[in-house]
Amino acid sequence: MLVAPTRLLLIRAGVVFGTAAVLLVELLSAVHLLNRPTVIVLWALAAVLVGFFGHKRIFGLWGAFREFWASADRLERVIALVLGGLFLADLVIALVAPPNNFDSQTYHLPKVEHWAAQGGVGFYPTVIDRQLAMAPGAEYILLHLRLLTGGDSLYNLVQLAAGVFGALIASRITAQLGGARRAQLVAALIFGTTPIVALEATSTQTDLVVALWVGAVATLVLDERERRTPWPAIALLGAAAGLTLLTKATGLLAAGPLLVWWFATLLRRREWVRAVAGTGIVVASMALIAGPYLWRVETTYSNPLGPDHLRDSISMQRHDPASVLINALRIGETALQTPAGPVGAGAIRSLAHAVGVDPDARDITYWGATYPYKSWLPDEDRVSFPVQGALILAGAVVLAWRRSPARVYAALFWVAVLAYVVMVKWQPWGNRLIVFLVLLGTPLAALWVEPLLVYRRRWVVRATAAVLAIGALAGTAAVAGGWPRRLVGSGSVFTTSTMDQRFIRRPEWGSDYRWAADAVNASGAKRVGIIEGYNSWEYPWWILLKGDDLVSLQSLQPDIPAPPIASVDAVVCVDPPIGCWFYIPQEWHPQTQGSVTYAIRPVS
Structure with missing residues (x-):
């Protein structure tokens, strides 16, 4: 029996949409038809087909929500209202504010304009090689909006949709791991109110998009744990992995272990043919989606991951235990930093010197950066998330040792964390790069937290509710007064002109x-x-x-x-x-x- 079939339908639809967006861009580019009239006609036809064949399912979503609301208790309704209100506020900001993210001004959005101008996604001369070498999965979706609308007024909705779907995926993974409805709502709440998620949901960054595809891989893999999914479902699994690769390669640090687990599950069930054929389908799907872009990068830079200087600026050059330990501690401190500032940074620096590691060395630190960095301020590029992060880490530790359906999943989460700290350097804006780990870890936090809400000791219940409330308030405050798009205060999206907002950084x-x-x-x-x-x-x-x-x-x-x-x-x-x-x-x-x-x- 399928777990949360309505959410699975939406997740599958999201993967199909992402795949179609990518393949259309590559195909139309190849035949020199990547222009506004062609894209408008194709999406109009797609809208007609979806409306004709899917209208009953679309109307059924409202019925499912009414059924939930009628049966929900007070706490569940409060969680739903808080999360819905936060995403509604994000929607207002996303529609009112123009794109003004720093990286987007430099390379995310210029590449979209070059593609639209030249009618193709082929490479072009530029001194900012990140426009070419950085994975373009999210920007392919932006290109569709650019050609459909003629501007950037809807660009922020891509990350907002990824945030909403991320909350749905977190809740479904929780259900797949045995969590009841309240635990599923807690998972959605923890993810949706994480400050970095709430702020990026109105941005043209790409971290929520890659988190969405990594989460899709996770939930589709979990479907295979207890039953044999249809062959098209395996193709969708490969498509989600391909979209991960095409959006940001660091997502494979989590998607890779999940796919290995899926393959090992088939071998354990002695489904040899399915394991081999399924792997072939997954690899073929990934090649179909990401292959053309990787080929362009390979032929230009003699490496599918881009030029040496770009790779070296991000990836770790030292992998000895001491360097990895210091890297992990710096990443953890930056992610969990409170308004008290980088309290443990001095101890980390002292430990680094004691084990013979320079905490600011170029081979373990982003070029030109110096540790520590004040990350608790509500800035979309670097804001910390101490409440949600602590809940995730605690849940991952508890469930990794507890005999439960989530034990293997928790172990895979730790494998992804280890892969990240081994492969990716500390950097001041690293908190946004681990959003995909936040999504994967949220179900573990919810499965650990939810039983505490019904614990026999009242003080435990109250303390747990207070922690969740503090986390939700942090996310709400980030939306209300975060930077560079805020609802209230100096620089509000309602009181600042559109052009001034573009230059607000x-x-x-x-x-x-x-x-x-x-x-x-x-x-x-x-x-x-x-x-x-x-x-x-x-x-x-x-x-x-x-x-x-x-x-x-x-x-x-x-x-x-x-x-x-x-x-x-x-x-x-x-x-x-x-x-x-x-x-x-x-x-x-x-x-x-x-x-x-x-x-x-x-x-x-």
């Missing part, structure tokens, strides 16, 4: 960008060259110079040369003036304000 840049864009627009230039640094914001040019043909005049790709400056009508440059003047001929009379320089090609 660097307000001093806003006037410089607009000054240069106004001059270029007034000149009548149609083809504009971009010169920038490795961490410059490229995306604002695509907003301010809308309708123009923008090209990069720099390239880090030896086989993709940049066009000559003589081929453009104007140039905009974000760099120190001396760097801009290196590229721009003096007869173009470059003008500089702040960190921005522009120049207009002189009339012959």
Whole structure:
């Protein structure tokens, strides 16, 4: 018998949607039909088919909710209202606020504009090679929204949908591990109110998206634990793994052990043919989804994981026990940090020196970063989650030792944690990179916490409820006053102009960008060259110079040369003036304000 069939239906639909979005992008790009009219027609047909064949199931969702509400007790209703209210507030922010994440300004969103402009996802000249080498799974979905709407007004909804579906997946995994309805609601509450989740749910980052696909792998694997799923379900499992790889390779640190467990389960049941054929289906599905992108990266950088400097900046170069221990402790402290600040950081640094490890060494620390870092502030890139994190770790420890259906799952969670601290360096914004571990660990927290809510000693019940309430308040406060999108306070999405919100991370840049864009627009230039640094914001040019043909005049790709400056009508440059003047001929009379320089090609 299927566990939580309605949620399984929604999860499968999500995987099908993600797979279709990716395959359509690759196919239309290959046949030079990746444009707005084609995408509108295809999604209109898809909407008609879904409405015709799935309308009964869609209406059935409302009936399922009414049935739940009628049978729910007071605590269950409170949990549902808190979670629903938080996601509703996120929805308001997602619709009102423009995308303004720092990384999105540099490489997440510019790549979408390049694809839309050139009508394909082939590589192009750029000095920001993260636009090419960083996995594009989430951006493929954004590209559909870009072509459907002509802008970025719906971009934030992708991560919000991933957050909502993540809560559904957490609740279903809890049910698969034996948790009753209240435990399932507790799992959804813990995940949905985690501050990093609540803040990223209105962002164009990609961490919630990869967490969604890792969670889909987990729940589909658990379906195979007690029964033989149909062959199409195995194809969906492979699709979820492929989407994980295409969105962020670190997700495979958790999806990989889960797939190994699935394979071992088939061997233990002596289903040899199913194990071999199923593995072939999974591998083929992953290759179909992620293969074209990996091939482009391989042919450009001679490595499917991208250029050496990019890989080395993120992955650990030392794997001795002492280095791994210090890395794990720093990651844990940063994730569990309270408003008291990095209290245990001094002890960690002292231990590092005692075991012969430099806690700021480049081979175990992101380049240019220094440990510790104040991570408790409600910032979407780095906010800590001490309440939810402590509950997850405690639940994972208890259930790993307790004889229960969750024991093996808890062990797999620890394998994923170990793989992460062995492979990924500490970095100030590392809390957002472990969102997929938060999703996997949430069911373990719920299975441990829920029995305490009905414990015979009243003080235990009250203390447990208080901890959950504090965690929920932390998530609510993050949504209300978090950064860079907040409901109340200075910089509120309701009191700050759309353009000012786009530059809210660097307000001093806003006037410089607009000054240069106004001059270029007034000149009548149609083809504009971009010169920038490795961490410059490229995306604002695509907003301010809308309708123009923008090209990069720099390239880090030896086989993709940049066009000559003589081929453009104007140039905009974000760099120190001396760097801009290196590229721009003096007869173009470059003008500089702040960190921005522009120049207009002189009339012959």
